[in-house]
Amino acid sequence: MTQPSVIRVLFLATVSPxxxxxxxxxxxxxxxxxxxxxxxxxxxxxxRHP
Structure with a gap:
């Protein structure tokens, strides 16, 4: 699955300049x-967590 790399990409895109x-x-x-x-x-x- 590509979930970890997808999350990493989103994280980097969030913290990038x-x-x-x-x-x-x-x-x-x-x-x-x-x-x-x-x-x-x-x-x-x-x-789901309450």
């Missing part, structure tokens, strides 16, 4: 949308 973050977003808008969808599906499958 705004310039690098903007460049990544410009390059992979569709890919990022797909990743976000995959992440939301992944977390939806996790057990």
């Amino acid at each position: 705004a310039d690098l973050k903007g460049r990544i977003g410009a390059i992979s808008n569709k890919r990022f949308a797909r990743i976000a969808t995959a992440l939301s599906d992944h977390f939806r499958q996790l057990p």
